[in-house]
Amino acid sequence: MITIKSNIGIPKYKQIINSIEESIVSGALKKGDRIPSINEIKNKHKLSRDTVLMAFNELKNRGVIQSIVGKGYYISSENVNVRQKIFLLFDELNAFKEDLYNALKDSLGEAIELEIYFHHFNKDIFKKLILDNVGNYSYYVIMPANLKNTKEIIDNLPSEKVFVLDQMHHDLSAFPAVYQNFEKALYNNLKLVKHRIENYQRLYLVNNENKQPKGMLSGFTKFCKDNDLEGSIVENLKDKLPKSGDLYIIPDDKNLLRIIKKMKEVKLVLSKDIGIISYNDTLLKELVEGGITTISTDFNTMGKRLAEMILNKEHKQIENPNKLIIRNSL
CATH class of the missing domain: 3.40.50.2300 (Response regulator)
Known part of the structure; x- marks a missing residue:
């Protein structure tokens, strides 16, 4: 299975790799088959342990072989083209x-x-x-x-x-x-539409601290402070009933759909009565309700x-x- 030759210009660790790959391609080795151990190859071909380990590590990193503690090394993939x-x-x-x-x-x-x-x-x-x-x-x-x-x-x-x-x-x-840079992105983009934001009476950031980046919260807080605006933080919109004059900054899609559904239930008009700025653009946000304003990375x-x-x-x-x-x- 393992063929090692001297003075052929190919490093011995590479010859180990080539031997195992050739055995897989020929069908001699299949997924799940055990291969000789490091010590078996080392002793049979009079190689250093490091040489064999270098070959095994490369094959392992490529997903061709895997080690099972106490059992040895096994073929985990027959795709030898993965580098x-x-x-x-x-x-x-x-x-x-x-x-x-x-x-x-x-x-x-x-x-x-x-x-x-x-x-x-x-x-x-x-x-x-x-x-x-x-x-x-x-x-x-x-x-x-x-x-x-x-x-x-x-x-x-x-x-x-x-x-x-x-x-x-x-x-x-x-x-x-x-x-x-979530802080800079939120702050700078809110600044670009400050004239629109001022058309609303209440500004909310939906922020779940277990999921949302801290930079988003700090960017929102800084924007409100620098522009003398009252901003509130809400964890989610599950129990929040929208009112005319509300503007919501919503990082996640679940809360975005919640507020749109509730907006319709209380017969509010998007943009005119309430405003929404979402995070991360999708095709859905381009189409729903005539389009949702987004702050989005590429x-x-x-x-x-x-x-x-x-x-x-x-x-x-x-x-x-x-x-x-x-x-x-x-």
Whole structure:
């Protein structure tokens, strides 16, 4: 199964990789089959342990083999064309995260495989997913969301293989990242429509502190203070009955649909009676009620730029652009 030759100009660790790949392609090895152990290969071919381990680590990072504690190494994929395998940890799946995923996948190319996981804003799940996958991937793309003290968990990964996505916490500033500046985005874009905001009597930010970025809250608070406006924070709109003169800034889609439904129930007219500014643009927001005004980052650009950083091994922190799209709701 393993063929090693001297003086042929191919490193011996690469010959181990080639031997295993050829066995998979020929059908001699199939998914689930056990391969010889590190010690078996080392002793039979008189190699150093590091040489064999280097080969196994590369195959493991590409997802071709996996290790099972106490049992050994097994074939986990018959796709030998994958050159790299990337661990992608998102907070949750939604329409714009799907755009981000697709842009990243398309920009990386077919030789790089993405495996996506979700922590759902749960730190225990975040920790388990990372610790269970240490050493299994070529790179790790981590979306920490607003979870606190994630560095102590992320530090279990090789630092040169980690990229941070979307939210950039102070303690993660040593890692390369493509991130959103939520405070600046909210503040600056609200400032652009201050003349419209002043047509309303009450200004609300819907903010669930377990899910929404802290920068969004600080940007809203700063805008209200600098412009002498009274702003209120509400956790959700489940029990909130809209009144004429209300303006809502709504980061999540569930509360957006709630307020539109209640608005119709009490016969209020969007834009005239109440205003809505949503976060993150989707096709739904372009069409519903004649269009919902949004503050949105460009998730396609985020995915493409992250792919460039991975492919070029760039170590930068890049702020992703955002824009205000004014529609019928304001």
